[in-house]
Amino acid sequence: MSTSPAQNPADIAREAFRRLAVKRIAPTPEAYRTIYNDIAGITGAQAAPAEGAAAELVLGQVTTRLSETPGEVGEAGRRLQRTLKARDWEGLTRGMTQLLDKQLKKPGPFELAVLADEPEARLLRDLLSRTLVFAVASLLAGSPALAGEAESLGAAVKTANNESALNEVAARLKQLCYQIEIRSGDVAEQQELLLRLFRLLLENVSELLDDDSWLRGQVDAVKNLIAGPLDQRALEEAMRSMKEVIYKQGQLKHSLSDVKHTVRNMMMTFIDRLGSVAESTGDFHEKIGGYSEQISHAANIDELNVVLDNVLRDTRAVQEETLKSRDRMVAARQEMHDAETRIHTLEEKLRHLSDLVREDQLTGSLNRRGLDDVFEREMARADRRGTPLCIAMLDLDDFKRLNDTYGHIAGDSALKHLVQIVKSTLRSMDVIARFGGEEFLILLPETTVEAASQTMTRLQRDLTKHFFLHENEKLLITFSAGVAMRLPHEGQETLIKRADSAMYKAKKSGKNRVVIAE
Numbered sequence: 001m002s003t004s005p006a007q008n009p010a011d012i013a014r015e016a017f018r019r020l021a022v023k024r025i026a027p028t029p030e031a032y033r034t035i036y037n038d039i040a041g042i043t044g045a046q047a048a049p050a051e052g053a054a055a056e057l058v059l060g061q062v063t064t065r066l067s068e069t070p071g072e073v074g075e076a077g078r079r080l081q082r083t084l085k086a087r088d089w090e091g092l093t094r095g096m097t098q099l100l101d102k103q104l105k106k107p108g109p110f111e112l113a114v115l116a117d118e119p120e121a122r123l124l125r126d127l128l129s130r131t132l133v134f135a136v137a138s139l140l141a142g143s144p145a146l147a148g149e150a151e152s153l154g155a156a157v158k159t160a161n162n163e164s165a166l167n168e169v170a171a172r173l174k175q176l177c178y179q180i181e182i183r184s185g186d187v188a189e190q191q192e193l194l195l196r197l198f199r200l201l202l203e204n205v206s207e208l209l210d211d212d213s214w215l216r217g218q219v220d221a222v223k224n225l226i227a228g229p230l231d232q233r234a235l236e237e238a239m240r241s242m243k244e245v246i247y248k249q250g251q252l253k254h255s256l257s258d259v260k261h262t263v264r265n266m267m268m269t270f271i272d273r274l275g276s277v278a279e280s281t282g283d284f285h286e287k288i289g290g291y292s293e294q295i296s297h298a299a300n301i302d303e304l305n306v307v308l309d310n311v312l313r314d315t316r317a318v319q320e321e322t323l324k325s326r327d328r329m330v331a332a333r334q335e336m337h338d339a340e341t342r343i344h345t346l347e348e349k350l351r352h353l354s355d356l357v358r359e360d361q362l363t364g365s366l367n368r369r370g371l372d373d374v375f376e377r378e379m380a381r382a383d384r385r386g387t388p389l390c391i392a393m394l395d396l397d398d399f400k401r402l403n404d405t406y407g408h409i410a411g412d413s414a415l416k417h418l419v420q421i422v423k424s425t426l427r428s429m430d431v432i433a434r435f436g437g438e439e440f441l442i443l444l445p446e447t448t449v450e451a452a453s454q455t456m457t458r459l460q461r462d463l464t465k466h467f468f469l470h471e472n473e474k475l476l477i478t479f480s481a482g483v484a485m486r487l488p489h490e491g492q493e494t495l496i497k498r499a500d501s502a503m504y505k506a507k508k509s510g511k512n513r514v515v516i517a518e
Protein backbone atom coordinates (compact mmCIF):
# COMPACT_ATOMS: atom_id res chain seq x y z
CA MET A 1 0.00 0.00 0.00
CA SER A 2 1.18 3.53 -0.72
CA THR A 3 2.11 5.66 2.26
CA SER A 4 1.53 8.97 0.63
CA PRO A 5 0.68 11.69 3.21
CA ALA A 6 -2.20 12.78 0.98
CA GLN A 7 -4.08 9.55 1.82
CA ASN A 8 -7.56 9.55 3.26
CA PRO A 9 -7.37 9.27 7.15
CA ALA A 10 -10.04 6.52 7.22
CA ASP A 11 -7.99 4.38 4.81
CA ILE A 12 -4.84 5.03 6.85
CA ALA A 13 -6.68 4.00 10.02
CA ARG A 14 -7.97 0.79 8.40
CA GLU A 15 -4.48 -0.08 7.13
CA ALA A 16 -3.04 0.65 10.57
CA PHE A 17 -5.43 -1.88 12.13
CA ARG A 18 -4.61 -4.42 9.49
CA ARG A 19 -0.89 -4.07 10.21
CA LEU A 20 -1.46 -4.25 13.95
CA ALA A 21 -3.32 -7.51 13.43
CA VAL A 22 -0.91 -8.99 10.92
CA LYS A 23 2.10 -8.17 13.07
CA ARG A 24 0.09 -9.32 16.14
CA ILE A 25 0.86 -6.07 18.04
CA ALA A 26 -1.52 -5.04 20.82
CA PRO A 27 -3.66 -2.17 19.46
CA THR A 28 -2.68 0.25 22.19
CA PRO A 29 -3.11 3.90 21.35
CA GLU A 30 0.71 4.24 21.25
CA ALA A 31 1.23 1.34 18.89
CA TYR A 32 -1.65 2.52 16.73
CA ARG A 33 -0.23 6.03 16.63
CA THR A 34 3.24 4.86 15.64
CA ILE A 35 1.89 2.77 12.77
CA TYR A 36 -0.62 5.45 11.75
CA ASN A 37 2.17 8.04 11.56
CA ASP A 38 4.35 5.63 9.69
CA ILE A 39 1.69 4.99 7.03
CA ALA A 40 0.68 8.62 6.81
CA GLY A 41 4.33 9.66 6.51
CA ILE A 42 4.11 11.87 9.60
CA THR A 43 7.46 12.46 11.24
CA GLY A 44 7.91 12.68 15.04
CA ALA A 45 7.75 16.48 15.03
CA GLN A 46 4.48 16.54 13.15
CA ALA A 47 2.77 13.95 15.33
CA ALA A 48 0.29 15.55 17.63
CA PRO A 49 0.33 14.48 21.31
CA ALA A 50 -3.47 14.00 21.39
CA GLU A 51 -3.39 11.31 18.69
CA GLY A 52 -3.82 8.48 21.27
CA ALA A 53 -7.31 9.70 21.93
CA ALA A 54 -7.88 10.25 18.24
CA ALA A 55 -6.83 6.69 17.59
CA GLU A 56 -9.27 5.41 20.12
CA LEU A 57 -11.92 7.47 18.43
CA VAL A 58 -11.06 5.98 15.06
CA LEU A 59 -11.01 2.48 16.62
CA GLY A 60 -14.49 3.21 17.94
CA GLN A 61 -15.66 4.28 14.48
CA VAL A 62 -14.17 1.18 12.84
CA THR A 63 -15.74 -1.26 15.31
CA THR A 64 -19.09 0.51 15.00
CA ARG A 65 -18.90 0.25 11.21
CA LEU A 66 -18.02 -3.43 11.53
CA SER A 67 -20.90 -4.06 13.94
CA GLU A 68 -23.33 -2.64 11.39
CA THR A 69 -22.26 -5.19 8.76
CA PRO A 70 -24.72 -8.08 8.42
CA GLY A 71 -23.77 -11.64 9.34
CA GLU A 72 -20.64 -12.96 11.01
CA VAL A 73 -18.57 -9.80 10.48
CA GLY A 74 -21.23 -7.74 12.26
CA GLU A 75 -21.17 -10.08 15.22
CA ALA A 76 -17.36 -9.87 15.44
CA GLY A 77 -17.66 -6.07 15.19
CA ARG A 78 -20.05 -6.00 18.15
CA ARG A 79 -17.68 -8.18 20.18
CA LEU A 80 -14.79 -5.84 19.32
CA GLN A 81 -16.90 -2.87 20.29
CA ARG A 82 -17.44 -4.38 23.74
CA THR A 83 -13.71 -5.19 24.11
CA LEU A 84 -12.80 -1.62 23.12
CA LYS A 85 -15.20 -0.20 25.64
CA ALA A 86 -13.48 -2.30 28.30
CA ARG A 87 -10.14 -1.04 26.95
CA ASP A 88 -9.04 -4.66 26.81
CA TRP A 89 -6.25 -4.14 24.25
CA GLU A 90 -5.16 -7.77 24.28
CA GLY A 91 -8.71 -8.96 23.77
CA LEU A 92 -9.05 -6.39 21.02
CA THR A 93 -5.87 -7.68 19.34
CA ARG A 94 -7.08 -11.29 19.56
CA GLY A 95 -10.50 -10.38 18.21
CA MET A 96 -9.14 -8.37 15.32
CA THR A 97 -6.55 -11.02 14.51
CA GLN A 98 -9.23 -13.69 14.40
CA LEU A 99 -11.47 -11.54 12.24
CA LEU A 100 -8.66 -10.72 9.83
CA ASP A 101 -7.44 -14.32 9.75
CA LYS A 102 -10.88 -15.35 8.71
CA GLN A 103 -11.21 -12.63 6.11
CA LEU A 104 -7.67 -13.16 4.79
CA LYS A 105 -8.48 -16.75 3.93
CA LYS A 106 -9.73 -15.09 0.79
CA PRO A 107 -12.71 -17.18 -0.26
CA GLY A 108 -13.40 -17.36 -4.03
CA PRO A 109 -15.64 -14.70 -5.55
CA PHE A 110 -18.60 -17.08 -5.78
CA GLU A 111 -18.22 -18.17 -2.14
CA LEU A 112 -17.88 -14.55 -1.05
CA ALA A 113 -20.88 -13.63 -3.11
CA VAL A 114 -22.94 -16.47 -1.70
CA LEU A 115 -21.96 -15.71 1.90
CA ALA A 116 -22.67 -12.06 1.48
CA ASP A 117 -25.78 -12.84 -0.58
CA GLU A 118 -24.50 -10.54 -3.30
CA PRO A 119 -26.72 -9.67 -6.30
CA GLU A 120 -24.45 -11.82 -8.52
CA ALA A 121 -25.14 -14.85 -6.33
CA ARG A 122 -28.85 -14.20 -6.42
CA LEU A 123 -28.68 -13.86 -10.18
CA LEU A 124 -26.75 -17.11 -10.53
CA ARG A 125 -29.18 -18.95 -8.25
CA ASP A 126 -32.09 -17.52 -10.18
CA LEU A 127 -30.59 -18.61 -13.49
CA LEU A 128 -29.92 -22.13 -12.23
CA SER A 129 -33.41 -22.32 -10.80
CA ARG A 130 -34.98 -21.21 -14.12
CA THR A 131 -32.84 -23.67 -16.05
CA LEU A 132 -34.03 -26.49 -13.82
CA VAL A 133 -37.70 -25.50 -13.62
CA PHE A 134 -38.29 -24.45 -17.22
CA ALA A 135 -35.68 -26.02 -19.48
CA VAL A 136 -34.65 -29.26 -17.76
CA ALA A 137 -38.12 -30.13 -16.46
CA SER A 138 -39.74 -29.64 -19.87
CA LEU A 139 -37.03 -31.72 -21.57
CA LEU A 140 -37.84 -34.48 -19.10
CA ALA A 141 -41.56 -34.39 -19.84
CA GLY A 142 -41.43 -38.10 -20.72
CA SER A 143 -40.22 -38.97 -17.17
CA PRO A 144 -42.53 -37.31 -14.67
CA ALA A 145 -40.43 -38.39 -11.67
CA LEU A 146 -37.26 -36.78 -13.03
CA ALA A 147 -39.17 -33.68 -14.18
CA GLY A 148 -40.61 -33.35 -10.65
CA GLU A 149 -37.14 -33.61 -9.12
CA ALA A 150 -35.82 -30.94 -11.53
CA GLU A 151 -38.64 -28.60 -10.49
CA SER A 152 -38.16 -29.25 -6.80
CA LEU A 153 -34.39 -28.71 -7.15
CA GLY A 154 -35.11 -25.46 -8.98
CA ALA A 155 -37.13 -24.27 -5.98
CA ALA A 156 -34.44 -25.45 -3.51
CA VAL A 157 -31.67 -23.60 -5.38
CA LYS A 158 -33.52 -20.32 -4.95
CA THR A 159 -33.49 -20.53 -1.17
CA ALA A 160 -30.10 -22.22 -0.65
CA ASN A 161 -28.02 -19.34 0.67
CA ASN A 162 -25.75 -21.13 3.09
CA GLU A 163 -23.07 -23.72 2.62
CA SER A 164 -24.93 -26.75 3.90
CA ALA A 165 -28.05 -25.99 1.84
CA LEU A 166 -25.84 -25.53 -1.22
CA ASN A 167 -24.07 -28.82 -0.56
CA GLU A 168 -27.41 -30.59 -0.35
CA VAL A 169 -28.53 -29.03 -3.64
CA ALA A 170 -25.21 -30.03 -5.24
CA ALA A 171 -25.65 -33.66 -4.16
CA ARG A 172 -29.21 -33.80 -5.53
CA LEU A 173 -28.12 -32.10 -8.75
CA LYS A 174 -25.37 -34.69 -9.22
CA GLN A 175 -27.88 -37.49 -8.71
CA LEU A 176 -30.31 -35.89 -11.20
CA CYS A 177 -27.56 -35.57 -13.81
CA TYR A 178 -26.72 -39.23 -13.32
CA GLN A 179 -30.37 -40.27 -13.77
CA ILE A 180 -30.68 -38.10 -16.90
CA GLU A 181 -27.54 -39.68 -18.33
CA ILE A 182 -28.98 -43.17 -17.81
CA ARG A 183 -32.31 -42.13 -19.30
CA SER A 184 -30.82 -40.56 -22.43
CA GLY A 185 -28.84 -43.78 -22.98
CA ASP A 186 -32.14 -45.72 -22.84
CA VAL A 187 -33.84 -43.32 -25.25
CA ALA A 188 -30.97 -43.57 -27.75
CA GLU A 189 -31.12 -47.37 -27.53
CA GLN A 190 -34.88 -47.35 -28.07
CA GLN A 191 -34.45 -45.07 -31.08
CA GLU A 192 -31.82 -47.37 -32.54
CA LEU A 193 -34.09 -50.40 -32.06
CA LEU A 194 -37.01 -48.62 -33.72
CA LEU A 195 -34.81 -47.65 -36.63
CA ARG A 196 -33.62 -51.24 -36.98
CA LEU A 197 -37.20 -52.42 -36.98
CA PHE A 198 -38.07 -49.86 -39.63
CA ARG A 199 -35.11 -50.97 -41.77
CA LEU A 200 -36.23 -54.60 -41.45
CA LEU A 201 -39.72 -53.66 -42.57
CA LEU A 202 -38.30 -51.82 -45.56
CA GLU A 203 -36.13 -54.83 -46.47
CA ASN A 204 -39.23 -56.96 -46.28
CA VAL A 205 -41.20 -54.63 -48.54
CA SER A 206 -38.31 -54.64 -51.04
CA GLU A 207 -38.31 -58.45 -51.15
CA LEU A 208 -41.94 -58.42 -52.22
CA LEU A 209 -41.36 -56.07 -55.13
CA ASP A 210 -40.42 -56.85 -58.71
CA ASP A 211 -37.07 -55.56 -59.86
CA ASP A 212 -38.59 -53.01 -62.19
CA SER A 213 -41.29 -51.86 -59.80
CA TRP A 214 -41.52 -48.10 -59.46
CA LEU A 215 -42.19 -48.70 -55.77
CA ARG A 216 -38.63 -49.98 -55.38
CA GLY A 217 -37.31 -46.47 -56.06
CA GLN A 218 -39.52 -45.02 -53.33
CA VAL A 219 -38.43 -47.64 -50.82
CA ASP A 220 -34.77 -47.07 -51.69
CA ALA A 221 -35.25 -43.32 -51.20
CA VAL A 222 -36.65 -43.92 -47.71
CA LYS A 223 -33.76 -46.27 -46.94
CA ASN A 224 -31.25 -43.61 -47.98
CA LEU A 225 -33.00 -40.99 -45.91
CA ILE A 226 -32.79 -42.98 -42.72
CA ALA A 227 -29.24 -44.13 -43.40
CA GLY A 228 -27.80 -40.61 -43.04
CA PRO A 229 -27.61 -38.60 -39.83
CA LEU A 230 -31.15 -38.37 -38.59
CA ASP A 231 -32.82 -35.08 -38.07
CA GLN A 232 -36.44 -33.99 -37.96
CA ARG A 233 -36.39 -33.07 -41.62
CA ALA A 234 -35.09 -36.51 -42.69
CA LEU A 235 -37.73 -38.25 -40.56
CA GLU A 236 -40.53 -36.10 -41.97
CA GLU A 237 -39.29 -36.83 -45.47
CA ALA A 238 -39.12 -40.59 -44.76
CA MET A 239 -42.63 -40.56 -43.31
CA ARG A 240 -44.02 -38.73 -46.31
CA SER A 241 -42.42 -41.13 -48.78
CA MET A 242 -43.63 -44.15 -46.81
CA LYS A 243 -47.17 -42.80 -46.88
CA GLU A 244 -46.95 -42.63 -50.66
CA VAL A 245 -45.65 -46.18 -50.84
CA ILE A 246 -48.52 -47.40 -48.69
CA TYR A 247 -51.05 -45.50 -50.76
CA LYS A 248 -49.71 -46.81 -54.04
CA GLN A 249 -49.50 -50.35 -52.73
CA GLY A 250 -53.15 -50.11 -51.72
CA GLN A 251 -54.05 -49.09 -55.26
CA LEU A 252 -52.01 -51.85 -56.76
CA LYS A 253 -53.51 -54.52 -54.50
CA HIS A 254 -56.99 -53.35 -55.35
CA SER A 255 -56.43 -53.48 -59.11
CA LEU A 256 -54.67 -56.83 -58.89
CA SER A 257 -57.55 -58.48 -57.01
CA ASP A 258 -59.94 -57.03 -59.61
CA VAL A 259 -57.96 -58.53 -62.46
CA LYS A 260 -57.67 -61.89 -60.70
CA HIS A 261 -61.42 -61.97 -60.21
CA THR A 262 -62.10 -61.26 -63.89
CA VAL A 263 -59.65 -63.91 -65.09
CA ARG A 264 -61.14 -66.54 -62.74
CA ASN A 265 -64.64 -65.81 -64.01
CA MET A 266 -63.51 -66.14 -67.59
CA MET A 267 -61.82 -69.48 -66.96
CA MET A 268 -64.99 -70.83 -65.30
CA THR A 269 -67.17 -69.71 -68.22
CA PHE A 270 -64.77 -71.20 -70.74
CA ILE A 271 -64.73 -74.60 -68.99
CA ASP A 272 -68.55 -74.53 -68.76
CA ARG A 273 -68.87 -73.86 -72.47
CA LEU A 274 -66.36 -76.53 -73.42
CA GLY A 275 -68.25 -79.00 -71.22
CA SER A 276 -71.59 -78.40 -72.91
CA VAL A 277 -70.09 -78.60 -76.43
CA ALA A 278 -68.39 -81.88 -75.59
CA GLU A 279 -71.62 -83.20 -74.08
CA SER A 280 -73.77 -82.41 -77.10
CA THR A 281 -71.23 -83.67 -79.68
CA GLY A 282 -70.61 -86.83 -77.60
CA ASP A 283 -74.38 -87.62 -77.57
CA PHE A 284 -74.55 -86.92 -81.30
CA HIS A 285 -71.72 -89.36 -82.08
CA GLU A 286 -73.42 -92.05 -80.05
CA LYS A 287 -76.74 -91.40 -81.78
CA ILE A 288 -75.14 -91.35 -85.27
CA GLY A 289 -73.58 -94.78 -84.44
CA GLY A 290 -77.09 -96.03 -83.50
CA TYR A 291 -78.67 -94.58 -86.70
CA SER A 292 -76.09 -96.27 -89.00
CA GLU A 293 -77.01 -99.55 -87.31
CA GLN A 294 -80.75 -98.82 -87.91
CA ILE A 295 -80.08 -97.85 -91.57
CA SER A 296 -78.25 -101.13 -92.29
CA HIS A 297 -81.16 -103.09 -90.91
CA ALA A 298 -83.96 -100.98 -92.50
CA ALA A 299 -86.44 -103.17 -94.36
CA ASN A 300 -88.17 -100.49 -96.48
CA ILE A 301 -88.10 -96.85 -97.49
CA ASP A 302 -90.56 -95.83 -94.77
CA GLU A 303 -88.28 -97.18 -92.07
CA LEU A 304 -85.38 -95.33 -93.73
CA ASN A 305 -87.39 -92.09 -93.80
CA VAL A 306 -88.03 -92.31 -90.06
CA VAL A 307 -84.29 -92.83 -89.38
CA LEU A 308 -83.40 -89.93 -91.69
CA ASP A 309 -85.92 -87.66 -89.95
CA ASN A 310 -84.28 -88.52 -86.64
CA VAL A 311 -80.80 -87.93 -88.09
CA LEU A 312 -81.89 -84.54 -89.44
CA ARG A 313 -83.45 -83.54 -86.10
CA ASP A 314 -80.40 -84.52 -84.12
CA THR A 315 -78.03 -82.87 -86.60
CA ARG A 316 -80.05 -79.68 -86.36
CA ALA A 317 -79.88 -79.86 -82.57
CA VAL A 318 -76.09 -80.30 -82.67
CA GLN A 319 -75.82 -77.49 -85.21
CA GLU A 320 -77.85 -75.24 -82.94
CA GLU A 321 -75.73 -76.19 -79.95
CA THR A 322 -72.56 -75.52 -81.95
CA LEU A 323 -73.88 -72.13 -83.05
CA LYS A 324 -74.79 -71.28 -79.48
CA SER A 325 -71.32 -72.36 -78.37
CA ARG A 326 -69.78 -70.17 -81.02
CA ASP A 327 -71.84 -67.23 -79.78
CA ARG A 328 -70.76 -67.95 -76.27
CA MET A 329 -67.14 -68.15 -77.39
CA VAL A 330 -67.47 -64.79 -79.13
CA ALA A 331 -68.99 -63.34 -75.94
CA ALA A 332 -66.14 -64.82 -73.89
CA ARG A 333 -63.62 -63.29 -76.28
CA GLN A 334 -65.38 -59.95 -75.84
CA GLU A 335 -65.24 -60.37 -72.07
CA MET A 336 -61.54 -61.13 -72.33
CA HIS A 337 -61.07 -58.03 -74.46
CA ASP A 338 -63.03 -55.95 -71.92
CA ALA A 339 -60.89 -57.31 -69.11
CA GLU A 340 -57.77 -56.42 -71.06
CA THR A 341 -59.06 -52.88 -71.58
CA ARG A 342 -59.82 -52.67 -67.89
CA ILE A 343 -56.31 -53.78 -66.99
CA HIS A 344 -55.01 -51.19 -69.40
CA THR A 345 -57.13 -48.47 -67.80
CA LEU A 346 -55.96 -49.53 -64.36
CA GLU A 347 -52.36 -49.34 -65.49
CA GLU A 348 -53.02 -45.90 -66.91
CA LYS A 349 -54.55 -44.88 -63.61
CA LEU A 350 -51.52 -46.15 -61.76
CA ARG A 351 -49.24 -44.20 -64.03
CA HIS A 352 -51.37 -41.17 -63.40
CA LEU A 353 -51.15 -41.81 -59.68
CA SER A 354 -47.39 -41.91 -59.82
CA ASP A 355 -47.59 -38.60 -61.67
CA LEU A 356 -49.61 -37.30 -58.80
CA VAL A 357 -46.98 -38.22 -56.27
CA ARG A 358 -44.29 -35.79 -55.53
CA GLU A 359 -41.48 -37.12 -57.66
CA ASP A 360 -40.61 -36.33 -61.23
CA GLN A 361 -40.34 -39.70 -62.96
CA LEU A 362 -37.51 -38.72 -65.31
CA THR A 363 -35.06 -36.98 -63.03
CA GLY A 364 -35.98 -38.18 -59.55
CA SER A 365 -36.22 -34.57 -58.36
CA LEU A 366 -39.48 -33.39 -56.84
CA ASN A 367 -42.31 -32.44 -59.18
CA ARG A 368 -44.50 -29.34 -58.84
CA ARG A 369 -46.78 -31.02 -56.33
CA GLY A 370 -43.80 -32.10 -54.24
CA LEU A 371 -42.39 -28.61 -54.51
CA ASP A 372 -45.63 -27.09 -53.19
CA ASP A 373 -45.51 -29.39 -50.16
CA VAL A 374 -41.90 -28.56 -49.38
CA PHE A 375 -42.48 -24.86 -49.96
CA GLU A 376 -45.33 -24.83 -47.49
CA ARG A 377 -43.27 -26.70 -44.91
CA GLU A 378 -40.13 -24.57 -45.31
CA MET A 379 -42.02 -21.26 -45.26
CA ALA A 380 -43.73 -22.26 -42.02
CA ARG A 381 -40.40 -23.35 -40.55
CA ALA A 382 -38.70 -20.10 -41.59
CA ASP A 383 -41.52 -18.05 -40.03
CA ARG A 384 -41.42 -20.09 -36.85
CA ARG A 385 -37.67 -19.91 -36.44
CA GLY A 386 -37.06 -16.52 -38.00
CA THR A 387 -34.49 -18.05 -40.36
CA PRO A 388 -33.82 -16.90 -43.95
CA LEU A 389 -35.18 -18.94 -46.85
CA CYS A 390 -33.76 -18.64 -50.36
CA ILE A 391 -34.70 -20.10 -53.69
CA ALA A 392 -32.83 -20.42 -56.96
CA MET A 393 -34.46 -20.76 -60.37
CA LEU A 394 -32.22 -22.68 -62.80
CA ASP A 395 -32.62 -22.94 -66.55
CA LEU A 396 -30.28 -25.01 -68.69
CA ASP A 397 -28.54 -22.97 -71.36
CA ASP A 398 -29.09 -23.75 -75.06
CA PHE A 399 -30.92 -26.92 -74.25
CA LYS A 400 -32.82 -26.88 -77.52
CA ARG A 401 -29.52 -27.06 -79.40
CA LEU A 402 -28.43 -30.04 -77.30
CA ASN A 403 -31.73 -31.80 -78.11
CA ASP A 404 -31.49 -30.94 -81.78
CA THR A 405 -27.86 -32.03 -82.07
CA TYR A 406 -27.80 -35.18 -79.96
CA GLY A 407 -31.45 -36.18 -79.73
CA HIS A 408 -34.14 -36.09 -77.11
CA ILE A 409 -32.79 -39.07 -75.17
CA ALA A 410 -29.46 -37.29 -74.74
CA GLY A 411 -31.45 -34.25 -73.54
CA ASP A 412 -33.25 -36.42 -70.98
CA SER A 413 -29.95 -37.82 -69.73
CA ALA A 414 -28.55 -34.29 -69.40
CA LEU A 415 -31.50 -33.36 -67.16
CA LYS A 416 -30.87 -36.45 -65.00
CA HIS A 417 -27.17 -35.57 -64.85
CA LEU A 418 -27.91 -32.05 -63.62
CA VAL A 419 -30.16 -33.34 -60.83
CA GLN A 420 -27.52 -35.87 -59.81
CA ILE A 421 -24.84 -33.19 -59.53
CA VAL A 422 -27.19 -30.90 -57.59
CA LYS A 423 -28.03 -33.67 -55.14
CA SER A 424 -24.39 -34.56 -54.58
CA THR A 425 -23.23 -30.94 -54.26
CA LEU A 426 -25.87 -29.38 -52.03
CA ARG A 427 -26.74 -30.02 -48.37
CA SER A 428 -29.27 -32.71 -47.54
CA MET A 429 -31.76 -30.07 -46.39
CA ASP A 430 -31.70 -28.33 -49.80
CA VAL A 431 -34.39 -29.50 -52.19
CA ILE A 432 -34.48 -29.58 -55.99
CA ALA A 433 -37.72 -29.71 -57.94
CA ARG A 434 -38.40 -29.80 -61.65
CA PHE A 435 -40.32 -26.64 -62.36
CA GLY A 436 -40.83 -27.01 -66.09
CA GLY A 437 -39.10 -28.73 -69.04
CA GLU A 438 -35.48 -27.71 -68.44
CA GLU A 439 -36.21 -25.42 -65.52
CA PHE A 440 -35.49 -26.39 -61.94
CA LEU A 441 -36.13 -24.71 -58.64
CA ILE A 442 -33.84 -25.20 -55.66
CA LEU A 443 -34.97 -24.41 -52.13
CA LEU A 444 -32.23 -23.42 -49.71
CA PRO A 445 -33.50 -23.21 -46.12
CA GLU A 446 -31.57 -21.31 -43.46
CA THR A 447 -29.44 -19.61 -46.14
CA THR A 448 -28.67 -15.97 -46.75
CA VAL A 449 -28.92 -14.62 -50.26
CA GLU A 450 -25.13 -14.22 -50.53
CA ALA A 451 -24.61 -17.84 -49.47
CA ALA A 452 -27.31 -19.00 -51.90
CA SER A 453 -25.66 -17.12 -54.74
CA GLN A 454 -22.25 -18.58 -53.85
CA THR A 455 -23.79 -22.05 -53.73
CA MET A 456 -25.16 -21.66 -57.24
CA THR A 457 -21.77 -20.48 -58.52
CA ARG A 458 -20.17 -23.51 -56.84
CA LEU A 459 -22.75 -25.72 -58.55
CA GLN A 460 -21.87 -24.19 -61.92
CA ARG A 461 -18.20 -24.97 -61.26
CA ASP A 462 -19.04 -28.54 -60.24
CA LEU A 463 -21.06 -28.99 -63.41
CA THR A 464 -18.05 -28.05 -65.52
CA LYS A 465 -15.84 -30.46 -63.55
CA HIS A 466 -18.28 -33.40 -63.77
CA PHE A 467 -19.09 -33.10 -67.45
CA PHE A 468 -21.96 -34.95 -69.02
CA LEU A 469 -20.96 -37.99 -71.11
CA HIS A 470 -23.03 -38.80 -74.19
CA GLU A 471 -21.82 -41.81 -76.19
CA ASN A 472 -18.32 -41.22 -74.84
CA GLU A 473 -18.42 -37.58 -75.87
CA LYS A 474 -17.92 -35.00 -73.14
CA LEU A 475 -20.69 -32.41 -73.34
CA LEU A 476 -20.57 -29.23 -71.30
CA ILE A 477 -23.90 -28.24 -69.85
CA THR A 478 -24.37 -24.91 -68.14
CA PHE A 479 -27.26 -23.09 -66.56
CA SER A 480 -28.35 -19.58 -65.74
CA ALA A 481 -29.79 -18.93 -62.29
CA GLY A 482 -31.80 -16.31 -60.44
CA VAL A 483 -31.53 -16.28 -56.66
CA ALA A 484 -34.11 -14.69 -54.36
CA MET A 485 -34.47 -14.47 -50.61
CA ARG A 486 -37.97 -14.67 -49.23
CA LEU A 487 -39.15 -11.34 -47.77
CA PRO A 488 -41.01 -11.51 -44.45
CA HIS A 489 -44.29 -13.39 -45.08
CA GLU A 490 -43.82 -13.28 -48.85
CA GLY A 491 -45.92 -15.85 -50.72
CA GLN A 492 -44.56 -18.64 -52.90
CA GLU A 493 -45.82 -17.13 -56.15
CA THR A 494 -44.22 -13.70 -55.85
CA LEU A 495 -40.98 -15.17 -54.54
CA ILE A 496 -40.76 -17.50 -57.56
CA LYS A 497 -41.61 -14.60 -59.87
CA ARG A 498 -38.69 -12.57 -58.49
CA ALA A 499 -36.28 -15.50 -58.87
CA ASP A 500 -37.57 -16.07 -62.40
CA SER A 501 -36.96 -12.47 -63.47
CA ALA A 502 -33.46 -12.62 -61.99
CA MET A 503 -32.84 -15.82 -64.00
CA TYR A 504 -34.11 -14.05 -67.10
CA LYS A 505 -31.56 -11.28 -66.45
CA ALA A 506 -28.83 -13.91 -66.14
CA LYS A 507 -29.84 -15.28 -69.57
CA LYS A 508 -29.91 -11.78 -71.07
CA SER A 509 -26.50 -10.89 -69.72
CA GLY A 510 -24.75 -13.81 -71.39
CA LYS A 511 -25.94 -17.07 -69.70
CA ASN A 512 -23.99 -19.40 -67.36
CA ARG A 513 -24.23 -16.85 -64.56
CA VAL A 514 -26.09 -16.14 -61.32
CA VAL A 515 -28.13 -13.00 -60.66
CA ILE A 516 -29.58 -12.00 -57.29
CA ALA A 517 -33.20 -10.81 -57.40
CA GLU A 518 -34.12 -7.30 -56.33
Ligand SMILES: Nc1nc2c(ncn2[C@@H]2O[C@H](COP(=O)(O)OP(=O)(O)OP(=O)(O)O)[C@@H](O)[C@H]2O)c(=O)[nH]1
Binds near residue numbers: 396398401411437507
Ligand atom coordinates in the same frame (compact mmCIF):
# COMPACT_ATOMS: atom_id res chain seq x y z
N1 LIG B 1 -34.90 -33.92 -73.86
C1 LIG B 1 -35.80 -33.18 -73.29
N2 LIG B 1 -35.98 -31.89 -73.72
C2 LIG B 1 -36.90 -31.14 -73.12
C3 LIG B 1 -37.64 -31.62 -72.04
N3 LIG B 1 -38.46 -30.61 -71.62
C4 LIG B 1 -38.22 -29.54 -72.44
N4 LIG B 1 -37.27 -29.87 -73.35
C5 LIG B 1 -36.74 -29.05 -74.42
O1 LIG B 1 -36.00 -27.96 -73.91
C6 LIG B 1 -35.90 -26.98 -74.93
C7 LIG B 1 -36.00 -25.61 -74.33
O2 LIG B 1 -35.71 -24.70 -75.34
P1 LIG B 1 -35.73 -23.14 -75.15
O3 LIG B 1 -36.86 -22.77 -74.25
O4 LIG B 1 -35.66 -22.52 -76.48
O5 LIG B 1 -34.44 -22.85 -74.32
P2 LIG B 1 -32.89 -23.08 -74.62
O6 LIG B 1 -32.62 -23.76 -75.92
O7 LIG B 1 -32.34 -23.77 -73.42
O8 LIG B 1 -32.36 -21.62 -74.70
P3 LIG B 1 -31.98 -20.66 -73.49
O9 LIG B 1 -32.88 -21.00 -72.34
O10 LIG B 1 -32.19 -19.28 -73.98
O11 LIG B 1 -30.56 -20.95 -73.14
C8 LIG B 1 -37.01 -27.27 -75.92
O12 LIG B 1 -36.44 -27.72 -77.12
C9 LIG B 1 -37.80 -28.40 -75.26
O13 LIG B 1 -38.30 -29.33 -76.20
C10 LIG B 1 -37.43 -32.96 -71.59
O14 LIG B 1 -38.05 -33.47 -70.66
N5 LIG B 1 -36.50 -33.69 -72.24
